[in-house]
Amino acid sequence: MIMVTRKNFLKDSLLLTAAMMLSPKSLLGKSLGTGRKLKLEKDDVILFYGDSITDGNHNREITAPSKPDGLGGGYVMSVSSYLAEKYPRMNFNFYNRGINGNKTFQMIDRLETDCFGLKYKPTVVSVLTGINDYSLSLRNTGKGNPAEYEAKLAELLDRIKAGLPGVRLIVLEPYAIAGVREKTDSFLPGFYEYQPVAKKVAENAGAVFVPLQKHFDEAGKKYGKEKFSRDGVHPWSAGIELITRAWIDAVEV
Amino acid sequence: MDRRDFLKKMSAAAAGAVVAGGLELNASERRRRGGSDKPGAGSGLELPEGSIILFTGDSITDGARERKYYRLYNHIRALGNGYVQLTATRLNYMFPDRDLKIYNTGINGDTIEKMMARLETDCIKLKPDFVSVLIGVNDFNVSFSRTGKGNPDKYEREYRQMLDRIKSALPDVRFIIGEPYAVKGAREITDAWYPEFETYPAIARKMAEEFGAAFIPYQSVYAEAAAGAPERYFSTDGVHPSIAGVRLMSNAWLSYVNPR
Numbered sequence: 051m052i053m054v055t056r057k058n059f060l061k062d063s064l065l066l067t068a069a070m071m072l073s074p075k076s077l078l079g080k081s082l083g084t085g086r087k088l089k090l091e092k093d094d095v096i097l098f099y100g101d102s103i104t105d106g107n108h109n110r111e112i113t114a115p116s117k118p119d120g121l122g123g124g125y126v127m128s129v130s131s132y133l134a135e136k137y138p139r140m141n142f143n144f145y146n147r148g149i150n151g152n153k154t155f156q157m158i159d160r161l162e163t164d165c166f167g168l169k170y171k172p173t174v175v176s177v178l179t180g181i182n183d184y185s186l187s188l189r190n191t192g193k194g195n196p197a198e199y200e201a202k203l204a205e206l207l208d209r210i211k212a213g214l215p216g217v218r219l220i221v222l223e224p225y226a227i228a229g230v231r232e233k234t235d236s237f238l239p240g241f242y243e244y245q246p247v248a249k250k251v252a253e254n255a256g257a258v259f260v261p262l263q264k265h266f267d268e269a270g271k272k273y274g275k276e277k278f279s280r281d282g283v284h285p286w287s288a289g290i291e292l293i294t295r296a297w298i299d300a301v302e303v
Numbered sequence: 304m305d306r307r308d309f310l311k312k313m314s315a316a317a318a319g320a321v322v323a324g325g326l327e328l329n330a331s332e333r334r335r336r337g338g339s340d341k342p343g344a345g346s347g348l349e350l351p352e353g354s355i356i357l358f359t360g361d362s363i364t365d366g367a368r369e370r371k372y373y374r375l376y377n378h379i380r381a382l383g384n385g386y387v388q389l390t391a392t393r394l395n396y397m398f399p400d401r402d403l404k405i406y407n408t409g410i411n412g413d414t415i416e417k418m419m420a421r422l423e424t425d426c427i428k429l430k431p432d433f434v435s436v437l438i439g440v441n442d443f444n445v446s447f448s449r450t451g452k453g454n455p456d457k458y459e460r461e462y463r464q465m466l467d468r469i470k471s472a473l474p475d476v477r478f479i480i481g482e483p484y485a486v487k488g489a490r491e492i493t494d495a496w497y498p499e500f501e502t503y504p505a506i507a508r509k510m511a512e513e514f515g516a517a518f519i520p521y522q523s524v525y526a527e528a529a530a531g532a533p534e535r536y537f538s539t540d541g542v543h544p545s546i547a548g549v550r551l552m553s554n555a556w557l558s559y560v561n562p563r
Contacts, residue, residue, distance in 0.1 A: 106379060107369075107379055107380055107384070108384070109367065109384075116545070116546050117545075117546070118366070118384050118385055118544070118545070118546050118549050119366075119367045119384050121384065121546060122379075122384055123366075123379040123380075123382060123383060123384045123388040124379060127384055127388070127389065127546070127549070128389055128392060130546050131389060131546050131547065131549045131550035131553070132550055134545070134546045134547035134550065135528075135537075135547040135548075135550035135551050135554070136550075138528075138531060138532035138533065138536050138547065139531075139532070139533075141533075144546065269399070272399075273399035273400055274399070274400075277395070277399045277400075278399075286377065286378075286379075287377040287378075287379075287391055287392050287395040287396075287405075288392065288395035288396040288399050290379070290392045291392040291393055291395070291396035292396060294392070295396075
């Protein structure tokens, strides 16, 4: 029971918000990131961009949009299938251009083919990147480099906006789950610095920001973290649905 | 597991299920949930803790899964890119404390005959508690392309034989049967398929009744959805689901199986 007194008002409203988030049902409803949702419009072409979490094992030989095998088995397929089934008159199309192992600079390097060169120009671009940037930096220098990540993510979003005038952006929060795999845990602590960076860059670019860490934390706390990820980085089964619901929660049609 | 343990596990699980619930059903599915078209489903299929759920069938089920990983339950590479993976992620999200283990052994082009040839490795050895099977389109097409007719007697005989074989190896198994469907007006499904094809969904429904299985009437699910959408929106070739069809089938599975 949450007792709201004048003294504890602020703290308790935060607690209430947190309590609401414990139920996956509450993922439906107002986005708790920037507080606004991205409005999808008829004929929107949605490009999902990122690393392995986005890639979802899709078939890269399928270049046409909206084909199940071309979208993979991850959150991209789940989100796309949800929007396609629910809004048949909206004529949405979906591209998956996530690539395993990609860092942000590589996503910039392939914008010509994988973003601007698509047969149907994206009108919405969704980006999830960060964990591999951190991993590379750790390997090379022994620590993360959030300033470098900030510069690269900003550049990626700026370039997308320049190449697709009027494009609307979604940025998903890079997340990680500690306590699942020892190897991941030992490399993690510096990674969390990347999260406020992603939020800041997203907001500066006018993107809708989709928090993910708190959803994984709360779901993991309640049900066990290993139910949502087996290695602390890739979402596993229920974890894929968790990302899917957070993404859907951040848009409105 | 004896009845006492089962009941104990179910009440513990039910508490979690209330918090984890939240099916995303569209309006037509919500209407259908209250309908009578559910032989064997009753008020919903209970999934005890640790349940092993096997999906099997033809290409619709296969979903381009990586076959060498088929033993990795719940894994994105093992479950493919179709309605099986989508349903698995949703089931595991809805019932995170149930420890469900979901497998996919669907194979492109399969008929019941082909499925029976691999029944030992691709079904029985995985020791499923629930077997969800969608098969029939290829059985029909093999006969139809050769003779211009279906062979419903063969389909029925073989379907029953297969389910009997699974049941004798796994006496407590529960079946979930998907209605083989063919959406008219699409590239590969011509009017010539009808009325011959119609005997196949009827047989699948009969199997569901005979074996007390939940039944998913995919044919009418597709037909009803098509009414509110552009032509061929849910399946471009009349057999394989489009990205919208993948969600449509997953919604129908969850709606008609109604897992608890």
